[in-house]
Every structure is written in structure tokens, then in C-alpha cells.
Amino acid sequence: MKRVVILLTAAALSMACSRDKEGIVLDEFAVGEMYDNAATLCEEAICAGSYEEFKSARERLTEYCEAYRTQLGGDVYTEFLEICNEGLTF
Amino acid sequence: MKTNIKSIIPALAAVAAGVALCTACGSEVKITKPSIDAQIIIDRSRTVETEAELRDLERLANEYELAYRRHINGAAAERFKELTADVLADAANVMQQYQQQQQTDQELRAEIDDKLAFLDRVWQLELTTPEQDSRKLEQIAAEAAEAESQLAALAAERTRITEALDAVGYDDDNADELLERYGNQMDEVDRRYAEVTADLEEIMTRVSLYRLAYKLQRGEVFPPVTEPEPEPENNESETCDEDCM
Known part of the structure; x- marks a missing residue:
């Protein structure tokens, strides 16, 4: 019984970790929604109500940057970065 | 046994000849027809992304x-050559554009990371009371004024050295010595100028940190704006008028 519990816990942990590693998966609308995505992410980072909110927004923005770089790249990625750069004005 | 060795000799000779032929050929490519071989270059040119890959293709x-x-x-x-020249030129252009875009991306990403790191510093700044923080800001302003006066002094020193350098005549006996001395002085002044400029930038960053920290953490303007007290309404004339009436 104990072994079964340990095994199930390990499996659950491993599933949770692998899900975290997946990160952001962009869909087919990612190019069209690039402006909105970038603007929203920047707004979340700038208008965060607490440090925890900011950290989470920062992480999301970084994840999206990586997603646009690895999944789309090229001009789309450059444009995404430009919008984010303009959006992070304070 | 003797027969066996004799039968091996021709085979050994053939192998040796083959090895010698291969060595003589070196890395020489196997050619077929210009149009077919050019297609190999054209196909490979589509995958060129780095300078090393481009050089390999050109080779x-x-x-x-x-x-x-x-x-x-x-x-x-x-x-x-005619069939591959344009393709190689295009591959070089594409590679250059690709590298330029990568550099732009890296710069933009670094700017974003810097801004996020700055915001992180803002959130981590521990605020006290507006009065206490105002005093800190005053200290920072004093440091900034000090740095600015140092910069002004260094700029004046730079002008003095430039004038001294201009005054050195090539027919002077110790011209080389003077030029070296003033050159060293100028290097030292430039080094100090760069140091103080960096300090001043850091000081100004601290000011921005406080301002933004108040805005983000407390939703307040910092330093607090003290509104001028409204002037008491002057009713004298009315009173006077009333009195007069």
C-alpha cells in the first residue's frame, strides 16, 4: 500500500513538473493577436498591484518572449519584442 | 605457403594503388554536369545561417x-560559376540579414530584461515615510550636485590640458616628453570623467527608483507635492463698499 502511494505521488509530481516545462504553446492566432498579447503582458507588469503580481507578470512576459522566439521567430518575434519594449514605458 | 603470398601480392598492389589515388584526389569533388552540380550548391544555399556555413558553401x-x-x-x-554566382551572393545577403536581425533581437531582449530588472528593483525598494524618504532624496540630490561639480571641474581640466597640448611646439626640446605627460593626464581625466558620469547615472537611477516606487507601491506622487495654501479671500473692498453704503 505504502509503495503504491509513493509511486502515485511520484507520478503526480512528475506530471506536474512536465506540465510546467511545457510553458506557453502559441496557437494559430498568435501572429494576429501579437499586439494585444504584448500590450496586455506589459500592462500586467507595469500595473501590478503587488510584488508577487509583478513577479508573476514578469515571468509570463519572459515565457511569451521565449514562445514567440522558439515557435515563430523571424520578423514576428522582432515585432513582438519591439511592442513589448515600447509598452514597458514608465 | 609461397603460392599463397604470391596470390596476395596483386591484391595488395591494387589496394595500394586505390589508396594512392584517393590521396592524390584529396577532397576533390565528383563532377557530373554544371547544371546538376550547381543544383547541389543552390539546394545547400537555402540552409545557410552562419558565416561558417557560408564559407563552407563557397569553398x-x-x-x-x-x-x-x-x-x-x-x-x-x-x-x-555563372549558375551559382547569384545564389552565393543571395545566400551571403540572407545570412547578413539573418545575423543583423539576431543582433537586433538580442538588443531588444536585453532592453526588455533591463526594464523588468529595474521594475524589480522598484518593487524591492523599502519605503518608509514620505518625510524620511524626502530626506534621503535630499541626500541623493546633494550627491548629484557634488558629482555634477566634479564633472564641471574635470571638463575644465580637459580644456586646460587640450590648450597645453596645442601649445607644445614640435621644435621644443622636450616636445615628446610634454606630449606624453599631457596625454597621460588626459587619459586620467577621461577615466575619472567616465567614473563620475557612471556614478551620476546611478544617482539619477536612485531618484527614479524612489519616484516610481511611490507610484507603484503606494499610488502616490513622490516627492509629495505641497500645494500652496489658498490665499484668504480679500473681502475688504466689499466690506468697505458695504460700509460705505
């Missing part, structure tokens, strides 16, 4: 061209 095209010159004729080599 391969050069090997083909040389092989045509050696084994066929100059016309075939020229034909091959």
Missing part, C-alpha cells in the same frame, strides 16, 4: 569550379 563551389577547370574545360567551369 565547395570553388572546389567544383576547380574540378571543372582541371578535368573538363574552362567553359564548363565558367558555366558552373
